[in-house]
Amino acid sequence: MPREAYEVVHDVEERALLVGIDRPRTDGWTLEDDLAELERLVDTAGAVVAGAVTQRMERPNPRTFVGSGKAAEIEALARELSATVIVFDDELSPSQQANLEELLTDIRIIDRTQLILDIFAAHAVSHEGKLQVELARLEYVLPRLRGMWGHLVAERLGGGRGARFGAGESQLETDRRLTRRRISELKRELKGVSRARETQRASRARSGVFRVALVGYTNAGKSTLLNALTDAGVLVQDQLFATLDATTRRLDLPDGRAVTLTDTVGFINKLPHGLVEAFKSTLDEVREADLLLHVVDASHPNADAQIQSVKVVLDEIEAAENPQVIAYNKTDLLPSAEVARLAALPGAVAIAAAAGTGLDTLLERIAVIAAREDRPLTVLVPYDRGDLVRLAHEQTHIIAEEHTGTGTRLTLAANAEVRARFEPFVEEGGA
Ligand SMILES: Nc1nc2c(ncn2[C@@H]2O[C@H](COP(=O)(O)OP(=O)(O)O)[C@@H](O)[C@H]2O)c(=O)[nH]1
Numbered sequence: 283m284p285r286e287a288y289e290v291v292h293d294v295e296e297r298a299l300l301v302g303i304d305r306p307r308t309d310g311w312t313l314e315d316d317l318a319e320l321e322r323l324v325d326t327a328g329a330v331v332a333g334a335v336t337q338r339m340e341r342p343n344p345r346t347f348v349g350s351g352k353a354a355e356i357e358a359l360a361r362e363l364s365a366t367v368i369v370f371d372d373e374l375s376p377s378q379q380a381n382l383e384e385l386l387t388d389i390r391i392i393d394r395t396q397l398i399l400d401i402f403a404a405h406a407v408s409h410e411g412k413l414q415v416e417l418a419r420l421e422y423v424l425p426r427l428r429g430m431w432g433h434l435v436a437e438r439l440g441g442g443r444g445a446r447f448g449a450g451e452s453q454l455e456t457d458r459r460l461t462r463r464r465i466s467e468l469k470r471e472l473k474g475v476s477r478a479r480e481t482q483r484a485s486r487a488r489s490g491v492f493r494v495a496l497v498g499y500t501n502a503g504k505s506t507l508l509n510a511l512t513d514a515g516v517l518v519q520d521q522l523f524a525t526l527d528a529t530t531r532r533l534d535l536p537d538g539r540a541v542t543l544t545d546t547v548g549f550i551n552k553l554p555h556g557l558v559e560a561f562k563s564t565l566d567e568v569r570e571a572d573l574l575l576h577v578v579d580a581s582h583p584n585a586d587a588q589i590q591s592v593k594v595v596l597d598e599i600e601a602a603e604n605p606q607v608i609a610y611n612k613t614d615l616l617p618s619a620e621v622a623r624l625a626a627l628p629g630a631v632a633i634a635a636a637a638g639t640g641l642d643t644l645l646e647r648i649a650v651i652a653a654r655e656d657r658p659l660t661v662l663v664p665y666d667r668g669d670l671v672r673l674a675h676e677q678t679h680i681i682a683e684e685h686t687g688t689g690t691r692l693t694l695a696a697n698a699e700v701r702a703r704f705e706p707f708v709e710e711g712g713a
């Protein structure tokens with residue numbers, strides 16, 4: 283559905299020329315990895331990759347990102363390949379963008395950040411998701427308004443930049459003012475929208491329900507796993523960022539306990555900071571989770587670097603310290619020796635979510651962790667409190683259950699929040 287809207291924009295085939303620089307780095311990624319991923323992003327956005335240009339540099343040129351000689355080369359190649367857009371693999375500063383637009387006339391220039399923002403915009407489904415994406419886009423656009431306007435002026439006046447400086451400046455101020463106003467409107471509206479969810483989340487926290495959040499690199503198989511474990515029916519696609527909204531479902535563990543499982547937006551290397559900010563309320567689900575289920579596409583050649591990138595984002599949203607289980611997914615694509623090696627890693631489980639392999643082991647692992655804070659308790663629940671008996675069955679491990687003349691006597695193991703709810707019915711000496 284959102285794809286359709288997007289295709290209207292791209293009914294003329296977009297042909298992209300990718301540009302990346304090869305510089306010394308320590309994050310486990312190579313330029314080839316980056317460009318392969320950029321190609322997938324371009325593909326997800328509905329465009330075709332016409333070619334790629336790279337340059338080896340110690341650091342990006344502060345004026346034009348690549349060297350100025352390289353820029354001329356890029357322009358020539360773009361014409362030769364009939365490229366309609368040039369995509370830079372890193373975020374360009376507003377002035378780099380403006381300078382490049384001046385050098386590479388007649389061809390659109392975007393960077394990785396804008397490409398990701400476009401994909402998010404096309405995939406946002408919920409009202410909240412759409413607001414979050416619009417906010418991130420405007421935050422991105424705001425510092426770039428000068429460059430964009432300058433470009434327009436230059437175009438209209440045939441390069442005579444500054445000739446109508448006064449007029450341009452006041453238009454720019456208007457644009458900035460309107461953009462800022464819309465940004466504060468969006469922030470206000472988002473606060474309202476996320477309040478409903480915060481209320482839900484707070485009540486889940488109070489009820490003592492153990493909360494599990496799926497995290498992982500985009501396309502790792504998070505949504506597939508949620509669907510395999512519950513009846514969520516969320517969108518699964520071999521695309522980057524197919525799902526942005528948080529979906530929470532009840533998950534029944536083998537020991538009879540019910541927990542919640544939340545699927546949310548995936549991460550990517552160089553995830554735009556503005557997006558993390560804008561998706562803060564969605565990502566709160568991750569930060570507040572009792573357990574993170576980190577889903578990894580173990581068949582991906584860059585699996586290790588992807589794990590590192592996920593850790594960087596978890597750090598940014600202050601969730602790096604939450605308990606974690608790593609689920610190495612897509613093991614159906616790996617040789618069995620490799621699967622055995624992964625399964626033996628500390629805190630890891632090997633699964634194939636699509637085929638349902640390894641899910642029993644995964645659930646048992648979750649159950650063990652969910653039970654870590656459990657302490658035993660014996661309570662006598664009166665017959666008019668069926669709600670508490672139901673709670674016991676859903677949220678605790680029941681050790682013994684007996685029907686007496688005055689109520690149901692339960693011996694159960696539960697965490698502190700749940701134990702608090704049984705407080706009035708604790709039997710003498712039974713705690
Ligand atoms: N071979 C294989 N493919 C899988 C497995 N799990 C998921 N996939 C595929 O990986 C792609 C991304 O899955 P999705 O659940 O949308 O990933 P998400 O972005 O992490 O939510 C889809 O094409 C899935 O069919 C698996 O266990 N094995």
Ligand SMILES: [Mg+2]
Pocket residue numbers: 504505506517518524525548
């Ligand atoms: Mg998904």
